[in-house]
Amino acid sequence: xxxxxxxxxxxxxxxxxNKLANALDERDWRITVVDGKEEHYYQPGFLFVPFxxxxxxxxxxPRRQYLPGRIRFILSSIDQIDPEKKKVVLANxxxxxxxxxxxxxxxxxxxxxTEGLMDDEWGVSKFDFYTPRGAERLGRFLxxxxxxxxxxxxxxxxxxxxxxxxxxxxxADAYFTERGMRGKVDIHLVTPLxxxxxxxxxxxxxxxxxxxxxxxxxxxxxxxxxxxxxxKLVAWDxxxxxxxxxVSIPTNxxxxxxxxxxxxxxxxFVPTNRKTLAAEGIEDVFVxxxxxxxxxxxxxxxxxxxSEILFENIMEHxxxxxxxxxxxxxxxxxxxxxxxxxxxxxxxxxxxxxxxxFPLPGVGPFKLLGESAINHYGKLMFRWVYWxxxxxxxxxxxxxxxxxxxxxxx
Amino acid sequence: xxxxxxxxxxxxxxxxxxxxxxxxxxxxxAREIAALEGxxxxxxxxxxxxxxxxxVFDKEGDSPSIRRLTKESGVDTKTLYQLFxxxxxxxxxxxxxxxxxxxxx
Numbered sequence: 001x002x003x004x005x006x007x008x009x010x011x012x013x014x015x016x017x018n019k020l021a022n023a024l025d026e027r028d029w030r031i032t033v034v035d036g037k038e039e040h041y042y043q044p045g046f047l048f049v050p051f052x053x054x055x056x057x058x059x060x061x062p063r064r065q066y067l068p069g070r071i072r073f074i075l076s077s078i079d080q081i082d083p084e085k086k087k088v089v090l091a092n093x094x095x096x097x098x099x100x101x102x103x104x105x106x107x108x109x110x111x112x113x114t115e116g117l118m119d120d121e122w123g124v125s126k127f128d129f130y131t132p133r134g135a136e137r138l139g140r141f142l143x144x145x146x147x148x149x150x151x152x153x154x155x156x157x158x159x160x161x162x163x164x165x166x167x168x169x170x171x172a173d174a175y176f177t178e179r180g181m182r183g184k185v186d187i188h189l190v191t192p193l194x195x196x197x198x199x200x201x202x203x204x205x206x207x208x209x210x211x212x213x214x215x216x217x218x219x220x221x222x223x224x225x226x227x228x229x230x231x232k233l234v235a236w237d238x239x240x241x242x243x244x245x246x247v248s249i250p251t252n253x254x255x256x257x258x259x260x261x262x263x264x265x266x267x268x269f270v271p272t273n274r275k276t277l278a279a280e281g282i283e284d285v286f287v288x289x290x291x292x293x294x295x296x297x298x299x300x301x302x303x304x305x306x307s308e309i310l311f312e313n314i315m316e317h318x319x320x321x322x323x324x325x326x327x328x329x330x331x332x333x334x335x336x337x338x339x340x341x342x343x344x345x346x347x348x349x350x351x352x353x354x355x356x357x358f359p360l361p362g363v364g365p366f367k368l369l370g371e372s373a374i375n376h377y378g379k380l381m382f383r384w385v386y387w388x389x390x391x392x393x394x395x396x397x398x399x400x401x402x403x404x405x406x407x408x409x410x
Numbered sequence: 411x412x413x414x415x416x417x418x419x420x421x422x423x424x425x426x427x428x429x430x431x432x433x434x435x436x437x438x439x440a441r442e443i444a445a446l447e448g449x450x451x452x453x454x455x456x457x458x459x460x461x462x463x464x465x466v467f468d469k470e471g472d473s474p475s476i477r478r479l480t481k482e483s484g485v486d487t488k489t490l491y492q493l494f495x496x497x498x499x500x501x502x503x504x505x506x507x508x509x510x511x512x513x514x515x
Binding site (some may be wrong): 192200220222236237267404 | 477478491
């Protein structure tokens with residue numbers, strides 16, 4: 001009996017578990033999923049919680065409910081991976097040997113990595129919205145806030161869902177406008193990037209959007225520390241930005257077990273072959289989702305596209321053949337832009353987000369890199385798609401490889 | 411396709427404005443790019459960082475992040491920002507004749 005071990009039961013791990021449970025013969029393979037938490041959160045929903053659009057309790061389900069019956073689920077965090085002995089030691093002391101290992105341990109925020117960020121007023125005038133607790137606390141704070149300078153600060157790249165900071169700003173603009181207090185709130189983005197986003201065309205388009213909504217930007221800001229007494233962000237070159245309300249996107253890092261195992265980079269992400277998704281230099285180990293060091297977005301859509309590739313490659317691998325399928329870095333992200341509208345971007349390793357129509361060239365119904373109401377409904381509908389189709393490994397009517405058809409080269 | 415006259419030759423640049431072909435790079439070209447980036451002189455400390463970046467790129471096909479520079483090049487973050495103001499990883503990659511680091515996605 002061979003053993004398929006999946007570390008992490010989030011988006012990537014759950015999709016892989018479902019695909020492999022259907023494909024691997026029960027007489028030959030047992031499958032185990034390990035995760036330190038009982039709850040599976042729909043993370044794209046966190047963004048909406050501070051603005052009272054979603055409630056946190058509507059975004060959470062039991063992890064086991066999305067894993068097929070044949071799968072053994074172990075509730076434990078991971079102590080260490082030992083690729084030499086092909087075993088994983090869990091925090092609960094149990095040691096699991098594997099024939100094939102999938103690392104899907106994700107990424108988490110680490111506010112403690114920035115000097116002063118968590119001291120004093122964390123949860124009082126400084127918040128995150130990447131954790132259930134952070135998003136809820138920020139929501140409670142906003143209900144009674146009288147206005148002032150709201151600063152959204154990105155500590156360091158890469159981050160999960162690189163469009164989330166922009167969506168937060170757009171939604172904040174709409175939220176304060178609808179409450180009749182937009183005039184009392186100064187909304188400001190502080191980013192280590194040279195513009196609003198990572199790639200040139202979308203950075204320009206999204207930058208114009210920010211401007212139109214009266215949201216100002218400080219770019220190339222390498223955050224060194226937070227001065228709590230004077231309520232200001234200080235950069236490594238000593239430039240400063242003051243705030244009344246700080247919404248922070250702290251440094252994102254991979255699971256601490258990756259560091260303990262000595263298989264990660266400086267942010268505990270696992271060096272991964274960008275095409276095959278095999279862990280670089282480690283036999284019988286594959287990596288998927290936010291846990292990789294790939295130059296692709298850390299997002300559920302990427303995990304989904306990767307899962308199709310990884311599934312094929314694992315099926316080849318266990319038959320003793322070399323991997324054949326190649327990941328192209330495909331990402332597809334809805335961007336909520338406020339007032340019932342949204343945008344959509346579709347891109348990969350080589351092609352930056354471009355304007356156009358999606359998924360049917362010239363038709364849509366979704367509009368790429370432009371605003372429309374239907375994009376917004378697409379985003380809201382996606383929560384249903386996530387729980388009912390995506391996690392279950394069902395094929396979606398979206399091509400796995402990014403297509404140029406329908407995109408305008410600018 | 412953008413070009414720039416560097417080291418007495420017309421060289422092709424990529425979409426980010428970095429050298430398209432790293433074979434076009436030499437120390438003179440580096441000094442000229444640095445001057446355009448507002449760094450009048452490349453000190454031994456600059457060169458330590460640039461050489462570290464080039465060696466990482468040779469091995470791994472991508473330039474290191476600021477965090478990795480701090481951890482492994484022996485130069486702390488504050489000094490990196492003094493040497494290469496406004497984004498050490500991006501700026502040092504450009505001067506070292508390398509593409510913009512892919513890590514900042």
